[in-house]
Amino acid sequence: MDDDTRWFFPRGDLARHDWQTVVDGEVYGWQHTGLRVGELAGTGARLPAVGVERMIVPLCGDVVVEWSDARGGSGTVELAGRSSVFEGPADVVYLGIDTEARLTGEGRVAVAEAPADQVLDVQVLRAADIPVEIRGSGRSTRQVHNFGTPAGLHAQKLIVCEVVTPAENWSSYPAHKHDESIPGVESRLEEIYYFESAVSRGLDAPEQADPFGLFATYSSPAGRIDVNQFVRTGDVALVPFGYHGPAVAAPGYDLYYLNVMAGPDPERAWLITDDPAHGWVRTQWESQAPDPRLPYLPAAAPKGPRR
Numbered sequence: 001m002d003d004d005t006r007w008f009f010p011r012g013d014l015a016r017h018d019w020q021t022v023v024d025g026e027v028y029g030w031q032h033t034g035l036r037v038g039e040l041a042g043t044g045a046r047l048p049a050v051g052v053e054r055m056i057v058p059l060c061g062d063v064v065v066e067w068s069d070a071r072g073g074s075g076t077v078e079l080a081g082r083s084s085v086f087e088g089p090a091d092v093v094y095l096g097i098d099t100e101a102r103l104t105g106e107g108r109v110a111v112a113e114a115p116a117d118q119v120l121d122v123q124v125l126r127a128a129d130i131p132v133e134i135r136g137s138g139r140s141t142r143q144v145h146n147f148g149t150p151a152g153l154h155a156q157k158l159i160v161c162e163v164v165t166p167a168e169n170w171s172s173y174p175a176h177k178h179d180e181s182i183p184g185v186e187s188r189l190e191e192i193y194y195f196e197s198a199v200s201r202g203l204d205a206p207e208q209a210d211p212f213g214l215f216a217t218y219s220s221p222a223g224r225i226d227v228n229q230f231v232r233t234g235d236v237a238l239v240p241f242g243y244h245g246p247a248v249a250a251p252g253y254d255l256y257y258l259n260v261m262a263g264p265d266p267e268r269a270w271l272i273t274d275d276p277a278h279g280w281v282r283t284q285w286e287s288q289a290p291d292p293r294l295p296y297l298p299a300a301a302p303k304g305p306r307r
Contacts, residue, residue, distance in 0.1 A: 011234025032262040034113030044104035058090040061107015070098035085256040088297040089130040089145040096120040114158040114262035141291035142171035159261040165249040167200040172245030174278035179222035179241035187271040189263040191239040195231040196256040213255035217244040
């Protein structure tokens with residue numbers, strides 16, 4: 001595979017052991033972020049106590065997290081999930097470095113990771129308290145769940161959020177980059193995109209429907225990269241550098257992605273630079289109304305025990 005196109009992985013290409021997807025330092029050229037995605041069944045999944053901070057994100061179904069840390073602390077957190085990633089945010093939990101955990105449940109879970117060296121406390125964020133941001137306007141409207149951003153989570157390196165883009169809309173647009181350390185202007189951050197797609201809300205699609213979206217990344221002065229892909233549930237795009245976007249939801253299909261970011265900068269911040277050819281598009285949003293289909297939220301509050 002050419003060096004500039006090897007950053008896209010169709011579902012299954014990153015499978016390891018019992019995980020459907022694993023992104024970590026074993027992926028060539030990858031240093032600052034990690035991701036695990038898998039189905040929980042039977043004995044569940046175990047996370048070893050190592051030097052990474054983590055965020056547990058239920059994608060479908062409830063998740064029980066039993067944890068113990070190097071300081072002697074331990075506990076159980078029951079995360080109320082959702083029927084799909086298109087049903088609003090789920091409960092999530094942050095685990096600091098050197099924390100061992102066992103995950104059980106019947107659904108699908110994502111584990112976002114970043115190498116770190118500061119010991120921080122476990123933090124639980126309930127769905128009802130997670131900020132739901134409607135970003136952009138018109139056909140650039142998307143829904144962002146900011147549960148792991150610097151404004152909403154105390155972490156050392158890890159930045160996590162998820163984005164829902166309804167059919168025919170564009171997100172991660174205008175294309176932007178964060179591959180240079182320019183204090184107060186731009187952060188240097190690796191980024192993982194994990195995708196899911198589904199028939200759009202309210203549509204009755206035939207059995208052979210094949211939900212998909214589109215995603216692009218292209219070169220910046222920091223390096224050569226060229227990704228132009230159809231994306232479907234379980235696909236992963238890695239962004240080590242370069243302008244990335246748009247992520248486009250095809251007509252008839254909604255698009256979701258989980259973003260995991262971290263980098264070498266001493267400050268944990270998400271600062272971006274738009275592609276100068278397209279940044280002007282943001283000014284057009286001022287005269288457009290947000291897409292009335294959003295926010296996507298569940299019909300009823302998630303059920304399940306919490307403590």
